[in-house]
Amino acid sequence: MNELIKNIPVVALRGMTLLPSMITHFDISREKSVKAVETAMLRDQKLVVVTQKSPETQDPGRKDLHKIGTLVTVKQIMKLPQNIFRVLAEGLERVEVMDLDVADGCLVADAATFSEEELALPDEKNQEAMVQTLRTIFQDYCQANGKISRETALQIMEQTDLQKMVDQIAVNIPVFYEEKQKLLEAVDLTERFEQLSVLLENEIQVMNIKTEIQEKVKARVDKNQREYILREQLKVIREELGEDTTGAEADHFQEEADKLEASDEVKERIEKEIERFKNAGNNSAESSVIRGYIETLLELPWDKESVDNMDLANAREILDEDHYGLEKVKERVLEFLAVRALTKKGDSPIICLVGPPGTGKTSIARSIARALDKKYVRICLGGVRDEAEIRGHRRTYIGAMPGRIANGMKQAGVKNPLMLLDEIDKVSSDYKGDTSSALLEVLDSEQNNKFRDHYVELPLDLSEVLFIATANDVQTIPRPLLDRMELIEVSSYTENEKLHIAKEHLLEKQIEKNGLCGYDFSITDKAMKKLISSYTRETGVRSLERKIGEICRKAAREFLEEGKGSIKVTETSLKNYLGKERYTVNRLNDADDIGIVRGLAWTSVGGDTLEIEVNVMPGKGELLLTGQLGDVMKESAMAGISYIRSVSREYGIDDKFFKENDIHIHIPEGAVPKDGPSAGITMATAMTSAITKLPVRADIAMTGEITLRGRVLPIGGLKEKLLAAKNAGIRLVLVPEKNRPDVAEISSEIKKGLEIRFVSHMDEVLKAALVKNSEN
Structure with a gap:
C-alpha cells in the first residue's frame, strides 16, 4: 500500500462502475450519498465511489460493496426535480476500501491507494509489445463495432503508454458494468491487459457471429418475407404516428368476442374473421369489409334474451289502458301469456292484424310489447321490392349489408323481441326477387329457428321472436304467406x-x-x-x-x-x-219507391250504403250498366236478370217484355269505381221492382250475392255494412243465412235498433222487400 486515506466519504453506485481517467456523471438521491457528496465539497472535493454487488440493495453495508473502488474528484453538482442530484466526477486512481462506517449521516471509509510495486509494471519491451498487440485488437474491435468515434479511436491508437491505453480503452468501450468492475479490480497491469484483450476478442467474436447471422437471415428473406417485414415496419411507423388502429381494433373485437353469449360455431367464425382482419392492410378495402362484418356479428343477440312479464293482470291493465275495444286481440295476447306461463317456453305465435287504416293495428303491437316487457322493433314493409331487403346482400357485393330482419334483431339487442312487420300486404315483386317468398322462411315456425341471412351467413334463431304483422287487405297477400299467419280482424270502430x-x-x-x-x-x-x-x-x-x-x-x-x-x-x-260540415249521412228515403233499392258496401274506410236505380224503357232487350261498375258487379247483374226471366210467370211478367224493353241499371257517384260480390240480390230486387212496378220499402237495406237459381251467397265486411245501415237509419237489413255466425260475433251496440233477417233464397228477399208482398 502506498497511502492510507482516512475517513473519506463514500458513495455507493448502483449498476455503474467508474474507472480512473474517466470523467462522467452519476445521479444520487439516497440521503447517505447526498450527505457524502456534501461532506466532500466541504473538504477537498474528493470521495470514493464503490459499485454495489446488487443494484436492488437500498441501504448497502460493507458486505454489499465491492472491495475495490475509485477515488474521484467532484467537479460539479446539479439539483434535479424529485430531490435528485447529478454529480460530475473525474476518476483519479484505484483504492481499496478498508473499513466502512457511518458518520455524520454518510458512509465513510479508510481507503488505501496502490503503489507501483503492486501495479507490477512490465519492462519497456514487454510494454511496447503489449501496446502494439492492444492497438491491433482495438483496431479490429473498432471495425467490428462501428460505435467508437474516429477521433477517440485515433487518440487511443496514438497512445504509447500501456497503462493509459488500457485505462482509456476500458473507459470508452460500451460493455456492462460488471466487466468494467473486473477491469477495475485487476490492479496488476499485466493482468488488466490480459483481461481487456480477452474482453475485446470476445466482443469481436460476438459481433462477427451477429453479422454472420444477419447476413444469413438476409440471404433467406425472399420477396414475400421482404414485403411482410416492410409491412410490419410500416405498421410500427403508423403506430408511432398515431395512424394505425388495426391492432387496437382487433384487440377490442377479441375482448367483445370473449364476452359474447353465443355458440361455439359463432365464436369460431368471429375469431377467424378477427385473424383475417389482423392480416389485412389497414387501409385496404378488404379491411373495411371485414370490420363491418365483425361488428355485425358482435352486435347480433345470439343467445341473449330478455325475461317476459308473465303477469296476466298487468298485461290486461296495460292493454285496456292503451286501447278501447279490440277484444279479440287482447284475448289472443292473454292466451299466449297463459300458455307461456304454463309451458315455460311455448312457440311464439305469428299474428296478422287485418283491418282498415287508422284502427290501431300498429299501436296495439307497441302496447303488447309494453305489456310483456319485450323489446319492440318495427319493420315497415310497404313498397319493399328487393328480396335482399329481407335476406340481406351477399358479402361479395360492394355496399353489402344485412337484411331488415337481421338488422331488427341487432336493433333489439335480444333474441326474443316483439317484431312488427308493418304493411305486409304492400310488399311487391320485380326482377330483383319475390319479397313475399323471402318472408316464408321468416314466418314459418318450423323453419325460422335457423334463418339464414345472406350477409350474416350463420343461422339466426327467430323461433322466440313474437311476430305481429299488419295488413289492410288479405286479398293481396300470397296464399302460402297467409297460411303461415294467424289472422285477427281489427274492424271499424262504431x-x-x-x-x-x-x-x-x-x-x-x-x-x-x-x-x-x-x-x-x-x-x-x-x-x-x-x-x-x-x-x-x-x-x-x-x-x-x-x-x-x-x-x-x-x-x-x-x-x-x-x-x-x-x-x-x-x-x-x-x-x-x-267550418261547415264536411259529410252528411246518406239517410233512408222518405217514401217507398219503384226501382230503387239501398245496398250495403264495404270500402277501404269502412261501410257505406249505396242506392241502386233501375229504369225500364222501350227498346230491344238490352241491359245497360252505368256508374263505374266492375266486372264482378256486371256479372251479378246478368245473373240477376237471368233469374228474373226464369221466374217471370210467377210475377205476371209477359214473355215479350224482355225482348221489347231495355233495362238500365245505374249506381250514383259514377266517378267512383265500384266492384264486389255483394250487390247481386240488391240489383235483382231493383230490377224486379222496376219490371213489376212494385215499390220497395224505403227502410230496408240488403247485401248478398245471387246465383242463376236464386240462391243467396255469403259476403264479407258485415260489421262495417251493418254500421253503415244503422247510421243511415235503416230498420230492416237482409243478410245471407250463411252469415249468421258472423252476425253473432258483432257487438250488440251495432245491432241495437236493427232488425236483421236472414235469407237463403231470392224469393225470401223479394217477399221482404217489395211492398205488395211484404208482411208489414
Whole structure:
C-alpha cells in the first residue's frame, strides 16, 4: 500500500462502475450519498465511489460493496426535480476500501491507494509489445463495432503508454458494468491487459457471429418475407404516428368476442374473421369489409334474451289502458301469456292484424310489447321490392349489408323481441326477387329457428321472436304467406267506440301536444259526436285525431291573442273551429219507391250504403250498366236478370217484355269505381221492382250475392255494412243465412235498433222487400 486515506466519504453506485481517467456523471438521491457528496465539497472535493454487488440493495453495508473502488474528484453538482442530484466526477486512481462506517449521516471509509510495486509494471519491451498487440485488437474491435468515434479511436491508437491505453480503452468501450468492475479490480497491469484483450476478442467474436447471422437471415428473406417485414415496419411507423388502429381494433373485437353469449360455431367464425382482419392492410378495402362484418356479428343477440312479464293482470291493465275495444286481440295476447306461463317456453305465435287504416293495428303491437316487457322493433314493409331487403346482400357485393330482419334483431339487442312487420300486404315483386317468398322462411315456425341471412351467413334463431304483422287487405297477400299467419280482424270502430277513444286517448294527447295542459279547455260529448259524424268519414280515428288537433291549435291561438280564461267547444261552436260540415249521412228515403233499392258496401274506410236505380224503357232487350261498375258487379247483374226471366210467370211478367224493353241499371257517384260480390240480390230486387212496378220499402237495406237459381251467397265486411245501415237509419237489413255466425260475433251496440233477417233464397228477399208482398 502506498497511502492510507482516512475517513473519506463514500458513495455507493448502483449498476455503474467508474474507472480512473474517466470523467462522467452519476445521479444520487439516497440521503447517505447526498450527505457524502456534501461532506466532500466541504473538504477537498474528493470521495470514493464503490459499485454495489446488487443494484436492488437500498441501504448497502460493507458486505454489499465491492472491495475495490475509485477515488474521484467532484467537479460539479446539479439539483434535479424529485430531490435528485447529478454529480460530475473525474476518476483519479484505484483504492481499496478498508473499513466502512457511518458518520455524520454518510458512509465513510479508510481507503488505501496502490503503489507501483503492486501495479507490477512490465519492462519497456514487454510494454511496447503489449501496446502494439492492444492497438491491433482495438483496431479490429473498432471495425467490428462501428460505435467508437474516429477521433477517440485515433487518440487511443496514438497512445504509447500501456497503462493509459488500457485505462482509456476500458473507459470508452460500451460493455456492462460488471466487466468494467473486473477491469477495475485487476490492479496488476499485466493482468488488466490480459483481461481487456480477452474482453475485446470476445466482443469481436460476438459481433462477427451477429453479422454472420444477419447476413444469413438476409440471404433467406425472399420477396414475400421482404414485403411482410416492410409491412410490419410500416405498421410500427403508423403506430408511432398515431395512424394505425388495426391492432387496437382487433384487440377490442377479441375482448367483445370473449364476452359474447353465443355458440361455439359463432365464436369460431368471429375469431377467424378477427385473424383475417389482423392480416389485412389497414387501409385496404378488404379491411373495411371485414370490420363491418365483425361488428355485425358482435352486435347480433345470439343467445341473449330478455325475461317476459308473465303477469296476466298487468298485461290486461296495460292493454285496456292503451286501447278501447279490440277484444279479440287482447284475448289472443292473454292466451299466449297463459300458455307461456304454463309451458315455460311455448312457440311464439305469428299474428296478422287485418283491418282498415287508422284502427290501431300498429299501436296495439307497441302496447303488447309494453305489456310483456319485450323489446319492440318495427319493420315497415310497404313498397319493399328487393328480396335482399329481407335476406340481406351477399358479402361479395360492394355496399353489402344485412337484411331488415337481421338488422331488427341487432336493433333489439335480444333474441326474443316483439317484431312488427308493418304493411305486409304492400310488399311487391320485380326482377330483383319475390319479397313475399323471402318472408316464408321468416314466418314459418318450423323453419325460422335457423334463418339464414345472406350477409350474416350463420343461422339466426327467430323461433322466440313474437311476430305481429299488419295488413289492410288479405286479398293481396300470397296464399302460402297467409297460411303461415294467424289472422285477427281489427274492424271499424262504431261512433260510440270513436267517442270513447277520442275522450280517453286522443283529446288528452292533442292537448299535451299543443301546449294546452295548463289551460281550461274542453270539448263536450255532443260536440265530439257531431265531429265524428259530420267532419270525419273513416273506419279508424286518424282523421278524428287531426280534427281534434286542429281545434286545439285554434284554441291555443285564442288563449294567446284574445286572452280567454277558458274555452269550451260545444255542438254549436264547433263550426267556428272546423267550418261547415264536411259529410252528411246518406239517410233512408222518405217514401217507398219503384226501382230503387239501398245496398250495403264495404270500402277501404269502412261501410257505406249505396242506392241502386233501375229504369225500364222501350227498346230491344238490352241491359245497360252505368256508374263505374266492375266486372264482378256486371256479372251479378246478368245473373240477376237471368233469374228474373226464369221466374217471370210467377210475377205476371209477359214473355215479350224482355225482348221489347231495355233495362238500365245505374249506381250514383259514377266517378267512383265500384266492384264486389255483394250487390247481386240488391240489383235483382231493383230490377224486379222496376219490371213489376212494385215499390220497395224505403227502410230496408240488403247485401248478398245471387246465383242463376236464386240462391243467396255469403259476403264479407258485415260489421262495417251493418254500421253503415244503422247510421243511415235503416230498420230492416237482409243478410245471407250463411252469415249468421258472423252476425253473432258483432257487438250488440251495432245491432241495437236493427232488425236483421236472414235469407237463403231470392224469393225470401223479394217477399221482404217489395211492398205488395211484404208482411208489414
